[in-house]
Each structure stands twice: as structure tokens, then as C-alpha cells.
Amino acid sequence: MSKKADIILSSNAVFTGVNSRPEPASIAIIGNKIAAIGSKEEISSYIGNDTQMHDYQDQLIMPGFHDFHLHVFPGSLELDSVSLLDAKSEEEAAEMVRQFADKRPEASWIIGFSWDNANWENKQLPTRASLDRVLPDRPVILSHIECHYAWVNSKALEVMGITRDTPNPPFGIVDKDENGELTGILYEKAMDLIFKGAYDFSKEKKLQMLKKFFSLTAEYGVTSVNDMYAPTSDFLDDYGLFDTLEKSGELSTRIHLLPALSADLERAKELRDTYSSDMLQFSGLKYFIDGVITGYTAFMLDPYNDKPETRGSSSVSPDIFKELVVNADRAGFRVRVHAIGDAGVRLALDAFQEAQNVNGVRDSRHTIEHIESIHPDDIDRFGQLGVIASMQPHHLALIDNKVYSARLGKERNKLTFAINTLKKAGAKLAFGTDFPVTSINPMLEIYRAVTRVDYSGSPENVWNKDERISLSEALKAYTYGPAYGTFREHKLGTIEPGKLADIIVLDRNLFEVPPEEILETKVSLTITDGRIVFEQGACNKKVVESK
Template sequence: MKADKILLSNAVFTGEGEAPFPGGVAIKDNKILAVGSRESLEAYMGSETELFSYGDNLIMPGICEAHGHFPWGALYASDYFLDKILESGSEEECVAMVKEFADAHPDHRQILGQGWFPANWNDAPLPTKASLDAAVPDRPVYLAAADAHTGWLNSAALKECGADKDDPELGPNVVLLPNGEPSGVLREKAWFAYAAGKVLMPGPDIDEEVETDLMRGLNRLGITTFCDCSGILEGTNYDALEWMDQAGRLTVRINLNPAMEPDEEQTEILRQKAQYHSPTLQVTGVKGVVDGVTSTFTGYLLEPYSDRPETAGAPTAPREYFEKCIIAANRKGLGARLHCIGDAAVRMALDLFEASNKVNDNTNVRNTIEHIESIHPDDIPRFKELHVVASMQPRHLPLDANEKISRVGPERCRWEWPHRSILDAGGILAFGTDFPVVEYNPFESIYYAITRNGYDGKPTGVNPEQAVTMAEALRAYTWAGQYASGRDGELGTLEPGKLADVIVLDRNLFDTEAEAIPETKVLLTVFDGAVIYQCE
């Protein structure tokens, strides 16, 4: 059998082993035909075979974004959204950016943005609606915090979304002013229920446009699979993606994770699984949120916060609820992905998966804990013992800007983002970005994973020993994300018979100085056997 394409290089990394080797990859139709030395691939060369030769540039599997938010990210990356406020250093500077954007877009009925963060404002107090009202009094303003778990609204937005401080369930997360009025800040449940859907989902008039643009951006960076964890957000829909999928226009495989539910039969989730079931758009698991974030003291900790000792946070729902959801999902063959920031949330999630393992045959079920920004060292070996994937985001360490040192103290910070410890204990580590919390550029994340540096290029945090090797980082960004979605049998490594998602970089990352890694460009992206991006 002759190949349609053969890619050759002195550096081929299959996703296995510790270093690349000289050789290449032969592709036939949409699958990998062979991988090996140049000599071994000569047998697959035919008169119509297209040959690509790349010198010392790295050939590797397509990148899998293990945790992101596709529709929300598409809106975020568009001209309809204000993301510049991530650069703001104070409430005043942020509001000035909002006013400038609003003045430049008088046709926008709402002003939508994300990126404000107390850690970037020298831990200033939470902002209020007053400053937004002064800047934009006549249109609703919805601003998600950088971590997406908190919203900042003006009075018009508060009125439009119907935030109710007296609601028995959601009211406690409507932050109040000293006079008892809503301050404009909504946390966790209140934010997600009242307002997040307005900020984090593109409307039907722009969804296809912005999602196509995002897909093209992912292709340029070698991302061929995107694990979407947006299903927990009100208003989430995949209509545009379904239309593009049916038209054969998707050039990224999108693994969907709808919100978990306690229904024993998993009726709605299985309906969605039947609806989205193609090689490029399919349901691969369910998503749940166990706690909040440490920046607003809603992350769930085993011991109280160092700078607010009256609280240790709390889970978003009783343990019994999560246990019912997870056992039901696992019984139907669906893995659960649980957002866990604090060490108590991580322990609770591990306990929940252990309970499910006792009553279900979870041999082929991929349960995953997302984020793991803090962990008790006793829980690290349990990832291997319980067959739980650690899905983490290396760029969140510099984003945090050492905030956790004040929140949880330097001793507990020894176990923040514990990449190295999880790998050394035999666990599986998958990498992503949580885009649009941070940019989806995988090469920037790889840099932070292998250096543990901050945005200034200097060491950050208190545990530089948690750095990983280049081979480990690339494996976390290729095979492990596919494993977490149960797709490692067809994707994630360069092996004969697997789907041909292959990329070529403009350098060999194994021979690149760390500081130059974020500058990496993709020369070629092959998706399902076809060239979908080629650098000019």
C-alpha cells in the first residue's frame, strides 16, 4: 500500500519515549500508515505520494487541549468582547478600559468582558457597581473575573439579569454593600445562574462566525482536539458546531462534557451523546464543579484560609448529590470531570471516585480531576490507585501571581500545581489552559510547565521542584488529554492505525532554550489526513 503523504524529519516524537528520533510518518487516507526510519518508509513511497521534508523540525502528534471552553472562548477571542482588562492594574484602570470599549462600540447592546482579577490589583477590595455606573450608565455591563467564577456588573446588568439578594439558594452569593444593596459582584452559583450565560456564550447571530475564527486559530497552533467543559454554563448550546460538523467543516475534534445530573438513567446526557457522536464532535464525559476559587475564598480547603481564618470554603453541593451523579454516569460508561481547586475539594473528589469504583466496573471509565491548584500530599498516590487523571493548567501558576501564598500560606503552597509529584507517584497528567481563562497557546504552557517561571521569566511559587521534562509536557499535551476522554485508542500518539492528526513545528523543542519555547510556530497541521494549515 502506498502513502498519500510522507512527512520526514531528523526529529520525530511519537508521544512515547524520552526523545525524538530521525525518521518519519506515512499517511494513507485519514490514518497513519507507518512510523519509522527513512529507509523503512521508502516502501510506502508511490508515484503520487506527496513528500514533506522538514530537516531538524519536530514532527509530533496533534495537540489536545485537555480543558477549555469552546463557545465561550470563541466569543472571548472575537471583536465582540473586551479582554484587555486582564492587563488592568486597578479598578480605575479597568473601568477606563471599559468606557473606551463602550465608546468605540455604540452599537453593542451590552458590554461584555473578562479579565479583572484582585490579585492583579495588589489584592484590592472587590469592585462595585458604582464605578461601572459612572462609566456606562445606559447599557448593561457584564465583566467576568479572570477565573470566570465571579462577575462584576453595573446597575443596568443587575436589573436585566434579575439578581435577587433574597433568593434562599443564590442570595448568599450576591455580594452586598454596607447598606444592604447588591454591590454588583456575583459569586459562584449566583454568577452562573443569573449572568454568566450572557458573558460566556455567543448569541446565534455570531456563533458560527466566532467559532470558525477560533477553530482557525487553534489549527495555526497545532491543536487538533479540544476538550470542551462548558456544559455547566446556563445557555450552553452546540448548534453552530453541529451545523459545521454536518457540513464537514470542523477541523478540530471537539470532545463535549455536559453538566452531570443525578438521573439514574442519564436520560438527557445519553440523548446528547446520541446527538453528538461523530469523529469530530462527540460527548466523552460529564462535568461537575465541586468548589469555587481561592481568589474569592470559595475554594474548599482542609484547613481555614491563612488570610481569612473564619472560613475554609465549602463544596458547591452536598457530597450525596455528587456521589449520585458520578455513580450514575460511571454506570453508563461516562467519565466524570470534577473542577477542584482546594485540597478539600480534591480529597472529596477522590473519595467520590473511590465510592464509584466500589459499585461500578470502571475499568474503561476515565474519571478526571480538573485544576488541582492545592492538594494534601497524602492524596497524591490516590490518582494512580483510583485510576484518576489529573487535568491541570501550567499557565495558571503565573496567573495566580503568588496569591496562594497569602491565601493558604507557604507551607501548603509546597503542594500547589503538583505536576512532578503526581507523575512520580504514577499518575497520569493531562495539560490544557482552561481557555479563555488564559490563552490557548500550548507552547507558552509548556514553557511554564518545564520552568515554573512567572510572567516575568523568573521563578515563581515556592516549589520549583514540581517542573516536568519536555517529553512529559508533550505527552501531557497529546496522549494524556485523549486518554482522559477515552480516545487514546485512536488518537494521541503516532502509531499505525491511529487517526492522522500530525503537526510539524519550526524547531525541535528538545533542543530549544527554555526562553524561546513560547515563540514556537507551527509549520504544518494535518487533521484527519488532510493538510488544514501550512505556514506561508
Template sequence: MDPDHPRAEAIAVDGNRILAVGSGAEIAALAGPETRRIDAAGATVLPGLTEAHLHIFSGAAGLSQLQLAQVHGLEALREALAGYAAENPEASLLICKGADYNLFGPGISTTRQLLDQAMADRPVILIAGDHHTAWANTAALELAGILQGAETAVGTEVVMGEDGTATGELREFDAYMLVMRHRNSGGRENLGMTGSEPGVEVTPEQWEEDLETMRRGLAYCASFGFTSLHNMDGNLYQLKLLRELENRGQLISRIEVPFHLTPGMTAEALETASQMAVEFNSDRLRSGRVKMFMDGVIDSGTAVMVEDYADQPGWKGEPLHQAEVFNAICIEADRRGLQISVHAIGDGAVRRVLDVYEAAQKANGPRDSRHRIEHIEVIHPDDIPRVKELGVIYSMQPSHPPGAMDFPLIPWTAKVGAARWPYAFPVAALRDLGVPICFASDWPVADIDPMRSVHAAMTRKPWREDHPDNSVTLQQALKYYTHGGAFAGFDEGRLGSLKPGMLADIVVMDRDLEALAPEEVDSAHAAVTICDGTVIWQA
């Protein structure tokens, strides 16, 4: 990832810095009697990877919860739940992750009645892979006291049936947290996702439990070659957990945690974001960014579109922030020098975010802000050049395009409509304009394995032959996972490329990536992960 020296045979590390990059003979001559040598055996060596969009704590917590990504149909769900329930006899709520919108078959809505057929005697909640929709059985709805419905924030909903009772579908965090708060832990594992702090005092036992969850998540990320993590949910509690690990010498990778500004907050809340940026600013742990949601997701109809949903005339979705308040927040955040990341899925949400970034530049003057838009699943063609003009970073998840990896074509493609397909996940259009791109997974929304995402990005096919080809080359995909992620984090001066003087964040793969066919790239894995000159994971 160094354009002046794109290839080498060997690399030397001294302390936490790269000393030299060159031929095998040149580098071997630098070794001393105590030098540790790692033979990559002809495999690819890369800068340490950056996971530019993940949810570290909820992802780590989910490792111990039932995963449903490969579960389809009533019988398979019944069997999976029975085993999970037997393993967790004391759980007040059985939480399952990664549920497919087509769990019971294409076009079949998941309802509490169907879930009751799988398990009726214990409260169960299934959370969709995108974490924007959940489904609860009757026992869980009764536990939460919402079988007869509940008032929730704009853009969120406890879906009601014709019989006047809840169907079991819960759209967006505010709705399904009504159920989640009744689990034994009180829902601490989702605190960052909602931007909230613990509502009660955390006991010493819970504190150590949460530290172990965070350690488990960091180790899991390291096992894939990640040395830098951009968390996309944040609260002070997570930062304190990470600082405790740093103080104990157990923060094995670099991580950035934002201030999560939720709907209902105003610009005054940014004082906390600024304080977090000052208080947490070490080499491995920092804040300094604000994360917001402008909309939900297309699959549940909560993304904001410019024109009506193709399958729902008259509906465009509702933005999660009022325009005037959102504008004031972003202008003030920009004035404070904070970086901004906004989740924007639909083309209407993307336009609103671009509008406010433009307003911030007019109010405060242009600067190297590197404000980001997370996802851009659909963009209006008129807005494509604006992304480049405004200096916005496109944070893209190759695992998200329906059909590219694990997410099904339906309901996404039907809700968007064929007329908008050419502007979906627009990697080619933005890349050709020179827009900075970083790749990520959005774990636990999607599998964190970067080689699966590289495979998905390389083999992605248009949904129609006359539509743009948004696939990428191996070199482009690796750049977006290394230099692209470093640039998005203002770290390109010290991370993201292998050259003398850079920090020694390195991943050794288990094979030569360039020798693999595109269809085989996802068979590769990290063999050794090095952060700051220290081996933090080894296969």
C-alpha cells in the first residue's frame, strides 16, 4: 500500500516501528541474535487491517447468544431454540441474533404466532441481522407489557395486527428495547447501540464480566487481522471499559469510540462529545467523533427515500432527526472540530446528510473534516458528484448488497424497485470520482471476516446486465481495508501502509492472495496479527 514501493520480500520491525522494507537479503542483514523471525512462506503480508464500522461490545456479547443466520424454517428454529433454552435455564429472555427476514420462507412475515409454534413457554426475541428489526413471541411481549401495543419514538414501531394486538414485529431499537430490558443483564450488552449509559449501578462482578466481554471481542477481531477498529456506537461506559483494559495492558488493538448522539438530543449534548475527545486521546484509545442515525433500513421500510417505496405507494420513510435540530447539531459538531459519521441508507437520508455537510462548510468554512456517510445503500444520481465535492468518505460494507454475501434479494430489491438499482451501493460511481472509500462489515450485522467481504466485493454482479459493474479488484479491496480505513481515521501518516517509520501494525495471511482466483479469496485467513510491533494473535 505504498505507491512508491508497492512490493517487497521482507520487512524489519524495531520496537513498534517499521525499520525497513526490501529484499530478503537486505532485511536479513539487519537481524540480530535475539531477533524474532516470522517466515510467511510466500504468503501475503499486509498492513494491519482496519475494521471501519463495527459494534464491538454487542458483537462480542452476541458470540454467546444463539446465531440464526443459517437457520430457516419452523422445525430448524424449534430445534435450535430447544437446545439454546436447555443451555440457559436461568435466562429470563432468550435472545437470538442474525434472524433472516425470510426466516419462514420468502414473503412470509414472522409473527408471534409462528414463534409461539417454535417456543411458547419461555420469552424469546429474534433480532434481525441488520439489528433494525426484531420479532418477539407472545411470552416476551407479555413480559414487556406491550402485547396491546406501546408508544415509541418517531421512526420506530411496535407493529399492531388487525386483532388489536402486537404482531410480534418490533421496528428499530426503541421498539425492541422494550423487550430487551427484561433480560437478566438488564440489556447492558446493547448500551452502546442505543447511546445510553447503564441506568443502574454496575456491580464489581458485572464490571469484570463486561471487561471479559470486551476482551473476547478484541481477540476475535485480532484473529481476522484487524489492528484498528472504528466503533460505531458509543457511550462513556464503553470508553471506561476500554481504558481499564489499556491500564491493565490488555487493550491489544487500536480502537476509536464515538459519542452516540441519539434522536431527542440537541446540540448542547456535543459538550460531552468534546469532553470525551479530550479525555480519551491515547495512542490506542480515542474519541473525537459523533455518530448519528438519519434513518433505519430498507427491509423494514424505515429507510428514508426521495421517491415512494416501489412496493408501498405513498410511503417514503420518516427521518429520525428533525431537519432544523439535525442541522444545528452537525454545524456545531463541525465547528468544534469533531468528525461526523451518519448512518444513511436510503437516497432521501443520504441527501439530507449531504445537505447538512454543505451547510456546515458554509457556516464554518471548509476544512479537512473527513465527515462520513455510513452505508449509502441507495443514492440519487444528482447527489453522486456532491459526495466528492464535499469531501465525504464513503464507508461501505461489501457484505450488505443483497445477493453478494448473506443477505437475500427479497425484500430489499422489491422495496427499492428496479429503477433505483443502478444507484445501489454505488462503489464504481464514487470510486471513479475519487471519493475516499473504506471497507467494513458492520459486525455483528454481518460476518466480520474481511476475506469474505473481499470475496463479496470482487465477485459482486449487477442485478441486470445493463446496470453498473460495482465489483472491485483484489488490490482495490485490500486498499479499502488498509489505507482506506487509516485515512478515514486520520491515521494515514502512521498506519495503513508498510514503509519505514510507520507503526508496526501488520497482518501475515496464510496464503498468497494474488495466487487465488476471486472465487477462492474467502478461503484465506490471518496467520499472524501484529499491533504496535507485538504479536497479538497467531493461528
């Protein structure tokens, strides 16, 4: 006689991720695992007196979303800060900052995210002067939408002791005008000069922010995330707080940790040994090899079209970078490299090739993040080297593609966000959001992957339409792809007997609605590790303690 299920889910549309279309099925969950899948009749023997029965008719049941690339602490901070995404001018953004500050009289720093001068009428970078007019007495730091440069006021510069004589840090720029005066824009590692003051939070404050973050992931059906090293990580990250939440039963999302790749591999080994549970585990090492195309800091093979005096640069010399990768590979670590420019992508591939040449070929699952621009000669190398393509489809709609056309020119722009080209060439895809660069909502990523609708939002405006992929491929890239990328495809990523019970229910069958409805889709139920952590309409109770 079969053991009785704790939960049974049924629907006419179950997308297991094994096949390419949903089918009618019931799923029996015992403890934190999937016990069986079959017809209602086949699963009926699992029904007991205490079994929770959920029949979702035609709603789509699928594996939980696995965000392969985000930043937990910066994202948690963003949820508690002013968003400037909707600002249409520098003046409007400054006024939004003033209004936010008025509501936070106790805040010593005013922190904001997501301003985008490409979305403003004059397209010009802002200056500290506009912030000084609305908030002269409190320091302000506002991260650009891509989080690779920041806008600050004079008070922030004063508090942190930054003057016109402050030297540029390695891979960073303290921007100045033609007279040598500070503009209030800080690029890349220069942001650290402000972060160390602005992001000095207590553990209690961080814990409060984290709980809000995990409530949101449950609501969006995100059952696993990869927490990537970010420019702010040195000041914000605190892995011990994840451990605290896990021990108290409040960790409703699986966390895969990816701290910075450095020459100090002993610390990485300690983290690998310390965090190894099913809910919280070390997953690899992250490195930034370049910046972003909008700020001319992405490393390009040829000069930028609209700024031919530069092609960006690598964050360190290629030789040093390759040595870091080879040493980490030798020690058994998987490495994930932020590389946006085509030269950055090539350098990352070269480093992975070097690791194979020196250490031998192994199942390393090294990964390149973003890949916004790629040279045709490097496309097949992903499949040849077994390198995973970690991509964020919604990024193509964050910035007006006219900006990319201006920076890259027509020919290079044909392979911007080349998702389908890489897939067809044998690269394994894994999707994420890069939150807080964009919303943590997976529906935005799925919609962009299948439509390629650009920044305008109009369905008629499609960017590189041949790079669209099917709905099934997009869902697999957001479930199985990240599971494979974290070496957990035997436990996560599909709905199969014996796997961990990370399952969600959407309020409609995505396979039966027009693409535009993807954006309207909500999550009805989220189950992580066999626990219902979110249920739509259930008195807004999103996190349930362990049974």
C-alpha cells in the first residue's frame, strides 16, 4: 500500500519540463519530494485523511522558477528605496527623490535605483547640481538602471571625502567636467567610494529587508535563486543571515551562493564546506571582466561607433584573469564571468579554454553572464567548451535599442542578445533577471524571450526577431537550465518522481493564451521543498512554517 501524500495537485495542464507541452496529470507530494505523477485514478491511492487536495482545472502547473542570476541584498535594498524607473527627465527624477526624502526624515542616506537618462528627453547624463537643489543637506546615491554607474549629490561626495583630486580606482572613474569639477557621476569601482558609507546597515535592518525579498520571490513563484557577487556585495552581503532564516524555518526560496573569484581560494573552500544544505549552498565563484555597453565600459573587440576613441577595457589584464580562472578550475570550482562586450566574452571563453588545456577537460559547467554582444567566431565555442549561456531576456527592453545601434553599429547589433543563435549552436541556456536591475517577475523574461518586443513595448517593434525562442524552450531555460547550471538537475528543474517538490501554479495556461497575456499572468500557488509558501487569496499569508 502506498504511503499517503501530504499534498496532491491536479490540473488539465501540467508542464513537467520533460516534454514540450502540458498534459493532464496529478502530482503526489510526500514530505519535501515528488512521490508520483499520473492520472487522477493512478494517484488516488495516495489520498489519505490528511491529504491536502488541490484541483486547478485548466491552470498551468509547472516546476518552480529558478532565477539563475540576481543579487539578493541589493535587491532587498531596492525594495526599500526610491525607484526612478518612471522618471522622464533629470528634474522629475530629482523631484521624486525629494518627495521620498520628505517621507523618510530619519534616513541618514537617501538611496535610489533605476534612473535611465536614455529615457529622458535630452538623453544627457544628470549632474549633482539638480540633486543639490532639492536635497543639499543629506547625502544621496542613485544607481543607474544597469547598476554600473551612480548619480550622487555634493553632500554624498563631501561626507565620503571625495574631491576633484581623488584618484580613479582601478576599473573605476570619478567623472569630472572640462574644468576638472566633479559631475556627480561615478563609474564601476568608483561607486565603492560611496557604497562604504551609504550601505552601512545593521543586521536587524538587513534581516528586515531580506524577509520582504523572500516574500516577493514566493509571490512570483521563484523557488530557487543564484545570489551573484555584485558591485555592492563587499558592503551588503551577509551569508550568515541566510543561515539564520533557514534555521528559523523562514527561508522560502533556495539560495545558491556565488561570492567573488579572487586569488584567495581558501575562503572559497571554507564557504563551500560551510554552506551545503538543500536550501542554502555554495555554488561557485563570480568575476566581472567588463562593464556595460551604455556606459562604454563593456570590453569590445572594435571601438564604439559613437565614441571611437575607446573600446572599453577588461577589469584586469587578460593574463591575471586567466590565471585566476585556471587556479579556481584546478581547485574544482565552477566560475561564472560577467562579460557583456564581445571582447569580454572572447576573453572569458579563452580563459575557460586555457583551464581545459592546463587542467584537463572536466564537467565544470563554467558560465558566461549576459553576453549582450558576441563575435560570430565565438558562437560555436559555447557548445565546444561546454560553457553555459546565462542570459536575461528582459534586458533587451530596458534600454532603447537605438542606444545599442549608436554604440555598436548595424552589423554588431545583429547579434545583440543572441539567445536563439547560441541555443541553436549547442549552448545550454539558463535565464534570470539580474534583479534589482529589473523586476524579479519571471513573466517579463518569458515574454521577451518569446516575442523580442523592444523598449517601446509595442508588439510591432521586435528586436532581432530571429532570436525569439519557443515558450517551451523559454520555460525550460528558467527551470531545468538553472538546475543544470547549479549541478542540481537530478533534484530540481522538472516535475519527476524522486525530485524535490518545488512546484508552482499559474492562473492560466500560457500555452493557450496570446503572448501579451504572459505579462498579466499571476502565480496562484508556490510550493518550495514540499511547503506551501504562497497561495493567492489565502489571507495574504505567504510563508508557512515547516510541517
